Amino acid sequence: MDQFLQHIVNASVLGGTYALLGIGLTLIFGIMNVVNFTHGAIYTFGAYAMYLAAVALGLNFFVALPVAVVAGLIMGAIIEFALLRPLRRSDIDTTMLVMIGTGIILQSGTLWIFGGVAKAVPTPFPTEPLVIGPVSLSYVRLFVFFAALALIVLTYFTINGTKLGRAMRATFQDHDTAALMGVNVSLIYTATFAIGSALAAAAGALLGPVYVVFPQMGDLAAVKAFAIVILGGLGSISGATIGGFILAFAEEIGAGYISSGYRDAMGFLIIIAVLLVKPTGLFARAERIG
């Protein structure tokens, strides 16, 4: 039972960052109809931005974090402006392949510049874990959880409570009508991709210090983000939030009680199971089912 409690706590902490990853991806798909294969690379980019800011520039940990998030925001805006804007009228497969190419360039570029050796990012938190009864939890993970939660709340507020958010939701429903109502749809697309990328970079910057930073770290993160988004339904933000926690629980329970080698397989098995039972995801509007 004690072990089970520990698993629950671990899963909740992990779920926060998973939700962050999933929301970024689902936002971009929902509004732009782009399957963002750069998501994992941007996650890695965020982690390296954190490393550069905290280690190379020697910034304070709490200053380096927003710097990394803003770097992700800018990177996302550049990618959208340079590559997706000219392809606005292309089909989804073309943009998907362009995103794959961009992801390859980003990842190989990281490997080329920083080498394959994993980097550690030091944290200002005490190394002894916080022990409450049978459960122990490191301070840095606790911080990561609350930071992720704060970013999720901020994203919800941006989308549901601001003028930009209203324009994004209008574009989500019908971009032609939104354009007729005076929404600058191109700007909304850039903003969406930038915000989605910033969330991925934030996840990378938060998890980088917990684990280590290396060029291929984004591969698994990307696939997990896809699992989360499929679980919640492509385009659903609350679905992605819940999906993030479900995946974290499935992984934690699966690794604890079945086999730790198949921990990372949980996401894929969830994808396959969800698509067998309810192909549109658990919380989504129907897209197109053959």
Added chain:
Amino acid sequence: MTKLLAPLFLVAAALLPLVLKDPYLLNALIITGIFTICAMSLNLLLGFTGQLSLGHVAFFGIGAYVSALTALGFDVGLPFGLRVTYEGGDPIVGFLLAIVITGLTGFLIGRLSFRVRGAYFVIVTISFAEVVRLVALNWVELTQGPLALTSIPNMTLPLPGLGELTLRSKVENYYLVLVVAALSYLVVGGLVASRFGRAMRGLKENESLALSLGINATRTLTIAATISAAMAGAAGSLYAHYIRIIDPDVFLFSYTVTMVIMVVAGGKGTLAGPLVGGLIFGLLPVALRPVMAPEAQWIVYGAILIAILFVMPKGIVPALETLTRRKAPKAAPGKPLEAGARP
């Protein structure tokens, strides 16, 4: 004229080892040939039915493992105290088994994943490939996991009345790959020209219209996936017996990306496309290797993929065809036909 191009190309490829003796280049050509077979099989799905499968490497890898394990033998414990022990056998049996098993896997995965389309389909296929990779990594008793399967024997061909021939040298393997590639080309060409091929293209152009004409979408797509998977499995088997060592890295996503780049750059939905794309991207590393690091090569790959999608979204072969057609005065104006549409 264009009809003669394929046999001419085959003759040229068959004569090549007579002049080309460099083992490094020969090796590059063999690997290129194997991946070109993969690209041709992927083209059947991606090009002719329009379904972007990003899990194609799974079939390549399963083919490699099936073939290697058939040749090497295995001893595995299963649940309920069962044990399967197998001594190992002829590589040619492994080759045939690889085709059958990957074909069956392709059928099952097709049945499962063609319930969905578009982005969902892409993600299911990626997930499938990743699950298979994790199984290969973790089922150590069968696959040796990251320790790799080593000392895989070379392919052996039984010659009736003459005993058997073990393909040890590069030249022998080159011809084996060439023959399999030519057969794959013929299979794809035959399929595309058949009634079945028209059904595939119908689904790609307009699924609702094709359905209204009585084309069974799931059935057509599943058959295409089965054949495509079996061809990739054959390529995987060739790879295993040529390289003679395989580990779970044969399931890496970057291999799928290579195949996709070959098809998209060459021209999806054309017979010659994967061949042209396969040759260019198979031999590009040879050209780039002296001048840049592998990471930089991948940057070039990514950049070329993006550039091709921007400049010639249909690929090199259709772009060339449009060019030559513009020059020929007899050609009818209007929308260029799909290259595969001609007999």
